[in-house]
Amino acid sequence: MLAKCLLRCMLSRSGLREDRAVCCAVSASFLAGSESRRRWSTECPAGLNNKTLKTMADLPGPSFLTSLYWLFVKGYMDKTHAMQIEHKKIYGPIWKSKYGPLALVNVASADLIEQVIRQEGKYPIRTDMPHWREYRRLRSHAYGPLSELGSEWHRIRSALNPKMLKPKEVSLYAPAINKVVTEFISKVYWLREKDGSGVLVKDLANELYKFAFEGICTVLFETRMGCLEEKVPEDTQKFISAVGEMFRLSYIVMLFPKPTWPYLPIWKTFVACWDHLFKVAKVFIDKKMAAIQENVKKGEPVEGEYLTHLLASQKLSVTEIYSSITELLLGGVDTTSNTISWALYHLAQDPVSQNKLYEEVTAISPGKQIPTVEEIGKMIFLKAVIKETLRLYPVVPGNARVPSEKEVVVGGYLIPKKTLFHLCHFAASHDENDFPDPFAFQPERWMRGNEKWKHHPFSSIPFGFGVRACVGRRVAELEMYCTLSRVRTRAMGGGDKTHRCKSHGGDVGDMSPTTFRMGGTCGGDTWGIIPHKSKHTFRQSRAEHFFDSVFNLAT
Numbered sequence: 001m002l003a004k005c006l007l008r009c010m011l012s013r014s015g016l017r018e019d020r021a022v023c024c025a026v027s028a029s030f031l032a033g034s035e036s037r038r039r040w041s042t043e044c045p046a047g048l049n050n051k052t053l054k055t056m057a058d059l060p061g062p063s064f065l066t067s068l069y070w071l072f073v074k075g076y077m078d079k080t081h082a083m084q085i086e087h088k089k090i091y092g093p094i095w096k097s098k099y100g101p102l103a104l105v106n107v108a109s110a111d112l113i114e115q116v117i118r119q120e121g122k123y124p125i126r127t128d129m130p131h132w133r134e135y136r137r138l139r140s141h142a143y144g145p146l147s148e149l150g151s152e153w154h155r156i157r158s159a160l161n162p163k164m165l166k167p168k169e170v171s172l173y174a175p176a177i178n179k180v181v182t183e184f185i186s187k188v189y190w191l192r193e194k195d196g197s198g199v200l201v202k203d204l205a206n207e208l209y210k211f212a213f214e215g216i217c218t219v220l221f222e223t224r225m226g227c228l229e230e231k232v233p234e235d236t237q238k239f240i241s242a243v244g245e246m247f248r249l250s251y252i253v254m255l256f257p258k259p260t261w262p263y264l265p266i267w268k269t270f271v272a273c274w275d276h277l278f279k280v281a282k283v284f285i286d287k288k289m290a291a292i293q294e295n296v297k298k299g300e301p302v303e304g305e306y307l308t309h310l311l312a313s314q315k316l317s318v319t320e321i322y323s324s325i326t327e328l329l330l331g332g333v334d335t336t337s338n339t340i341s342w343a344l345y346h347l348a349q350d351p352v353s354q355n356k357l358y359e360e361v362t363a364i365s366p367g368k369q370i371p372t373v374e375e376i377g378k379m380i381f382l383k384a385v386i387k388e389t390l391r392l393y394p395v396v397p398g399n400a401r402v403p404s405e406k407e408v409v410v411g412g413y414l415i416p417k418k419t420l421f422h423l424c425h426f427a428a429s430h431d432e433n434d435f436p437d438p439f440a441f442q443p444e445r446w447m448r449g450n451e452k453w454k455h456h457p458f459s460s461i462p463f464g465f466g467v468r469a470c471v472g473r474r475v476a477e478l479e480m481y482c483t484l485s486r487v488r489t490r491a492m493g494g495g496d497k498t499h500r501c502k503s504h505g506g507d508v509g510d511m512s513p514t515t516f517r518m519g520g521t522c523g524g525d526t527w528g529i530i531p532h533k534s535k536h537t538f539r540q541s542r543a544e545h546f547f548d549s550v551f552n553l554a555t
């Protein structure tokens with residue numbers, strides 16, 4: 001049982017954001033796929049048959065005790081993404097990890113990740129999420145896109161997808177998202193003025209969580225939550241904290257056998273977090289339903305975007321809508337926000353890229369105007385900055401798949417069905433064969449025509465791939481593009497004068513009236529990414545690192 005718990009814990013660590021949905025990250029042309037890519041979905045590779053294939057028993061990998069040693073003695077427990085790279089060096093791109101009687105197969109190269117995904121079946125499964133499902137059973141809630149499985153999952157996704165994934169539909173959210181961005185920028189100015197130094201925004205990560213939550217609520221409910229106001233409504237601030245706490249406890253709950261859960265104090269807190277998440281979502285959904293009923297009573301047309309459309313389509317029951325919306329809200333809190341934090345952090349460190357972005361944005365969308373969706377579409381470098389940020393700091397550093405329909409062939413090994421595959425995205429997106437100097441921030445890698453652009457299409461798939469990929473991808477991208485294209489920072493001091501790390505001392509260089517510094521206590525209680533000058537790491541514990549990046553607002 002301990003073994004089973006540890007296994008779940010490992011996956012939860014590395015694949016935490018596996019609990020959060022994703023969309024297809026690869027272009028339509030690639031989705032079409034070449035013959036050589038397709039062959040993996042149906043048959044063994046040429047020249048191999050079941051007799052020449054190796055089996056699970058032939059896979060290299062650490063023993064149970066060795067795994068424990070890595071986690072607890074070598075200290076990789078809270079940085080399993082880094083362990084992916086170390087294990088790949090030792091065992092190669094495919095290895096098994098044993099946890100007592102259980103074994104999982106790790107794949108850590110782009111081509112092997114592709115092979116697994118192409119054989120994932122009609123209704124891909126990440127993991128069975130027993131603790132999330134148990135909560136829903138306890139409260140008689142329905143399952144949502146993150147927690148549902150099989151054909152029922154497919155039915156839910158079919159209802160949620162259209163207004164989330166079709167670029168034309170998603171572009172309709174731009175004006176609403178831009179209003180939130182405008183408020184965010186004003187808030188940054190206000191916080192900067194309010195601070196004694198006149199330049200520092202102390203807790204940027206938290207400001208971005210609030211911004212992202214406001215953004216997703218605007219899309220789903222067409223209602224403002226007031227997250228960016230001076231005094232944040234208690235329920236919404238609590239929602240943000242509950243997301244972090246729920247993910248933190250998710251990981252701990254899985255350390256214990258299921259029969260013990262009802263007796264654990266942390267299970268009670270875990271349940272309380274979910275109760276709050278469901279409660280907040282329900283209040284907003286009920287308000288929207290009442291407004292629709294009112295319109296119907298008055299004989300007025302029922303108009304609106306995401307939730308209105310979902311309710312009107314009647315494809316999901318009301319309880320399914322409660323659960324689906326709750327799970328969508330979860331995906332909107334610390335995904336885009338952490339990515340924006342990291343992007344800003346790197347731009348602050350890299351005046352050349354910062355200026356390149358500034359030049360691109362101001363050339364395509366001159367003046368102070370808000371870039372249109374069409375203009376954003378032309379901002380190639382802006383998109384490269386986000387892609388590079390997600391390559392370096394994938395929101396989901398390790399995902400999972402359980403091929404449930406039939407045995408699969410991966411890397412010349414015949415693997416029985418229902419085997420748990422750990423997709424080591426962090427190792428793949430830091431492979432120097434695909435990305436030379438893999439830890440360096442180089443947005444140019446993503447510019448077509450650049451020699452460095454040549455990488456395997458599965459080497460960095462931050463939103464996943466295929467039918468189970470992130471449902472929020474298009475909304476997330478729009479939100480990140482709108483934000484970065486409007487913060488419009490321009491490096492003025494040049495060199496290292498444009499950024500100093502408070503934790504490491506040193507002054508902050510030139511302080512023009514258009515300069516602001518952004519500090520952050522990072523990650524909070526969530527599996528956050530801590531932007532910090534000298535310590536890029538994924539941390540779970542609350543940390544007080546400041547990243548004091550200096551920006552010169554060129555508004």
Ligand code: HEM
Nearest residue numbers: 020021022331332335336395396463464468469470472476
């Ligand atoms: C930077 C932003 C984001 C990233 C990098 C990201 C990444 C991911 C990834 C990797 C997955 C798993 C995909 C798979 O297993 O193949 C996922 C799933 C999911 N994401 Fe996102 N996500 C982001 C933002 C969002 C947002 C804003 C929402 C809410 C609108 C969202 C909602 C979901 C949901 C509901 C799932 C589960 C989908 C399913 O299982 O069918 N995500 N996401």
